[in-house]
Amino acid sequence: MENRNMAHISSSSSSKPNIVVFPFMSKGHTIPLLHLAQLLLDRGLATVTIFTTPANHPFISQSLAGAHVSIVDLPFPRNIQGVPPGVESTDKLPSMALFIPFVRGLELMQPAFEQELEKIHSQVTCIISDGFLPWTLESASRLGIPRLSYYGMSYYSMAVSRDAAFSGLMSSPETDDEPFTVKSFPWIQITRNDFDEPFNRRDPSGPHLDFINQAVTATANSYGLLVNTFYDLEQQFADYCNHDCHLRTWSIGPLCLAKLQKNKILQSEKPGWMHWLDQKLAQERPVLYVAFGTQASISPTQLQEIALGLEGAEVSFLWVVKKSDVELLSEDFQSTVSERGIIVTDWVDQEEILEHPIVQGFLSHCGWNSVLDGICAGVPILAWPMMAEQGLNAKLVVEEIKVGLRVGTVDGRSKGFVTANNLKSAVRELMGSGEGKQLREKVKEIAKAAIEATSEGGSSWNALSNLINEIQREKEINSSKLTTVDICTK
Incomplete structure (x- = not known):
């Protein structure tokens, strides 16, 4: 170089x-x-x-x-x-x-x-x-x-x-x-709030x-x-x-x-969260990947509801959280979910995480890069748009491509507050054996089409x-x- x-x-x-x-x-x-x-x-x-x-x-x-x-x-x-x-x-x-x-x-x-x-x-x-x-x-x-x-x-x-x-x-x-x-x-159909x-x-x-x-x-x-x-x-x-x-x-x-091309010096050791995913694979416990990008601002009240929703869903999860937000999560939450959840504050290789075979769901803000990362990894998306054009990307994911679900808000508004119960229900549906399984099958078909489009x-x-x-x-x-x-x- x-x-x-x-x-x-x-x-x-x-x-x-x-x-x-x-x-x-x-x-x-x-x-x-x-x-x-x-x-x-x-x-x-x-x-x-x-x-x-x-x-x-x-x-x-x-x-x-x-x-x-x-x-x-x-x-x-x-x-x-x-x-x-x-x-x-x-x-x-x-x-x-x-x-x-x-x-x-x-x-x-x-x-x-x-x-x-x-x-x-x-x-x-x-x-x-x-x-x-x-x-x-x-x-x-x-x-x-x-x-x-x-x-x-x-x-x-x-x-x-x-x-x-x-x-x-x-x-x-x-x-x-x-x-x-x-x-x-x-x-x-759209609204101004999209x-x-x-x-x-x-x-x-x-x-x-x-x-x-x-x-x-x-x-x-x-x-x-x-x-x-x-x-x-x-x-x-x-x-x-x-x-x-x-x-x-x-x-x-x-x-x-x-x-x-990964810098071999920087990649000499597998990150701790990848070891954790390997453990979940050995235990055959599917993981939900949770990431909302680097730009979105989440209120303390909403952050607490996310924590309660993930705890109540009783699924394994890897949650990427800003360092400034971790302090808002209670010690009780972190100790309660320590066996099935991991919180990461470092910069992560999102593609590598999504491509891990145990990751079977992606709770995402629906930035376009994240949507493509999820699709190409064959992982269905639980859409929770927060800013910019993410509301439209979420509609594309759920209504057009049909490889995801939308998190329900408390008042039905596209940018409304999401309660722990709404999040819990959506996570269970995405990670379950019903509609979630159908979405996983559909997104894998589209992942194959994406690979074909970029191949010779x-x-x-x-x-x-x-x-x-x-x-x-x-x-x-x-x-x-x-x-x-x-x-x-x-």
Whole structure:
């Protein structure tokens, strides 16, 4: 691996396209693009240069240990209002209320990005940047480099959101929980509460909306959009995005099936939670994996209900909890469930956990990465959306793909409070031998389809190949035109 302030591409690799990858500073956004980088390298499709910041560099270099990539560090902006010094990722923000100041602050990186990009731009075939870095389109355009956008969202969430917004139906219901029918997909009913701020308002406005509009406009004016899914999983929603939204999209996932090269030094010992899962396998006691991502904020009262629900469900579970939240769990709870439950506060390899044969259920916030991790591991999902587009992902999981159940709220609202009894019932149903067994059988079928899509000759495999070939041909044509102009002017 090449870790330099300025990337260098050797002459031996100059015949391959060189792809610049610029992830957004958040683990959930970064990891899929690292999977993509690994995929491009493993298949010999391109060389890769990754742009990041100093604090995010170690995670990237460790994730791609042994891979021949160049990493360019850009200085992180100083004095972003509200963002503590040294925080260079949304995972470490004290509150997600700082999201807009954070992403706006990143715009200050544009001059440094362009300065480094200009050093290698003649060798760069295209830029793949996160949709939350919309200013990279302007930088790419200045240097004549095509830009591909990546959001890490499902086609379903993009299509339903777009159709609801353009139809004007979002402002029609009198209450936030009154259902209305999506015009282009009449079998789907949604509410404003299926959306997060500011889209759950009748008349959304404000800085957050301004930023989303900027990001969407940049994507619409880019070369195209990469989508972490496979076509057969979301065919009708993919077609809508391509035709009705006039977007060029490529379905190149699930990217989680492109395994990152693990740092052998860091992986020399099996983590304690994996030993625990091995013990449960030996005891033939199926495990529920519980994780709500790094961004969601759970109230102390709700956290206590989760604990009581897991205790009452009487199933084995592995629960990933923020360190700050563990203190809110009583010692009685931890001692009561110690034989059949384990609480983990460290960063875990979620894919590795889900792929363990004893894990047979996943209580999830339904972030798109987690949905794909569960599907590809053949594990059904108990959906409990908490923020962003997770409410729509949950509907996709339960109503469209039919590989999960929805946790019931106390008042039936999509973002309502979940009692211990509701959680207990849902967990028992998911882990049981009735509907839970049917869901496990269904999700394994879809996992097989995902593997086929990403294998040689599959739809995602071919989509990535076709994309790389297309942008390489365009670069060669443009280079030929420039050479001809140069000759004619001499």
